[in-house]
Amino acid sequence: MIHTIRSTRFNLSISKLVKPHVIRAYATVPPGAPAFQVFDRHVKQMQKDRAAISVESSREVDYIKDEVAARVADRLLDIKRNFSQVVDLGSGCGHIVKHLDPTMVKKLIMCDLSEKALLRDADQPCSIEIERHVVDEEHLPFKEDSLEAVLSSLSLNWVNDLPGALIQIRKALKPDGVFIGAMFGGDTLFELRTSLQLAETERESGVSPRVSPMTDSSDISRLLTRAGFTLTTVDVDEIQVNYPSAFELMQDLRSMGESNAVLSRRPLLQRDTLLAAASIYKELHGNPDGSIPATFQIIYMIGWKPSPDTPKPKKRGSANASLKDVL
Template sequence: GRWCRGLWALPPRAATAAASPSPPTGGSPGSGALNPFDRRLKRKQKNWAALQAEPAKCDYLREEVGGRIADRVFDITRTFPLALDVGSGRGYIAQHLTKETVGKLVQVDIAENALKNATESEIPTVRVVADEEFLPFKEDTFDLVVSSLSLHWVNDLPKAFREIHHVLKPDGVFVGAMFGGDTLYELRCSLQLAELEREGGFSPHVSPFTAVADLGHLLSRAGFNTLTVDTDEIQVNYPGLFEVMEDLQGMGESNCSWNRKPLLHRETMLAAAAIYQEMYGNSDGSVPATFQIYYMIGWKYHESQAKPAQRGSATVSFGDLAKIEGLLKKGKK
């Protein structure tokens, strides 16, 4: 539509990204130290998941977290004429938002099939295939940026946060959610123990996740202020390890680390399933899978925002405050 013509950034930095939804990641497993994830493979996995006969069957986690992001947006008592959803997938946040809160929405994802199969929303929406690390929009464009459960696959998270900060208007807000470090610890431990037992060593089968202690620091370095970071856990029960892995594949959440092991032996998988059941199994025979979620809210600076008072500007000393407290205690008696 006409309203999105002025969004696009002209610098080469973003123009390249707009042309190529999956920019170079170093190209080979040898570059994994700086680029731990194969972004082309992640795009392929997400595209495959979006084309399944019932893509919504494995969307329960994304829909739940999308709803919790929308709740945080509703808690901010203002309207947002133009919003951006980074790593939108099939629109898990948009379906919970209302046109009274968000006027227009741009959805960005690396997987074109996810965008083509997006759920309908009452908000006027434009869908753009682009990478989260290379947002092809002008500076100071959006009143609100949201992102749910996609940034844990980004190779350069500090750069992704800087890109989000760049496209936000001053006094704009970013509301996001990421998987945290304890996500799928049951699966990770079971696979590692089974490999040690059967093969004498183990490879990473679950993606590395950001620690919550680092998250606030990364957002602050990207330029965000008035930060809020909190954590939550969602536990889902499955019949067994194989069902956990099947649903992860259906979510497009299969591992795409360069150093992943291409195949797991059948005996190792059966051993891992038995260890999972033995160590973590519920009394009804099911097994739990824990998903730790980090929620973050950060604002782009604007001079109208409240500022902390200058050092030394206090008009009451701590000594006087102590006296007041003593008088209050006497008054209560």
């Protein structure tokens, strides 16, 4: 099933397609060892600050984050429980809060690395109580066993130590607390990545990381289990947006605060390389109407902190009905 949202600028659809992708691998490191640094967190904060300052242009590009946040909120709604307090980790201006109401959550604690992003829509009315705090997702300030639920939408993909962040989230949750997250997956912007690589190879005789490395869905499942979560669930969607050209795509990414923040990135993209990439993009991936598609793969995850009341899986062979008969 494909869901479509249309506007005068872009076309957005969600599907279950699978494409070749570049993944980010994780390895076990000794306790206390420093995490391998992939992203420049200070640069990411500046990018989010710059995007939030341009209020009108950043609101125009909320379409991806609002769509994903709605699906994260739907997963919270599926849990038949009234939450008195929920943390939104990496909240930005408040994409998730738009989809919550007092019957679900009484109070939302919005946390983000960028204070300007947190305050962008502080004057907008809201149906639930809100607190805003500047928080680095890599260093959570919450006490152990203090939170009922933690949500995170399109923020954890910029964290250097994702295993460590998940462990901190699990520790902060109360027993039987739930974590619901969404992050960009390995297929995200594969069209842009391949076009830039081909253009740089042709014009500059080499390539540099122009699109950030992403996490694979199979990695997420293992990382949740490794962090101590139980009853884990991972599923994947794809959002495809059609743009007039690669220039509009890159401008929207900048306005979203989603520009490249990899430490080893080249500081500048030469004009002739950029023009070549746009031409290659349209030639390799262009639509018949002249527009170009951009794919955003979204990995959704749910994990529960173990408690004495957590349901246990049945022993193998204990079923009293055949799945074949049921289906």
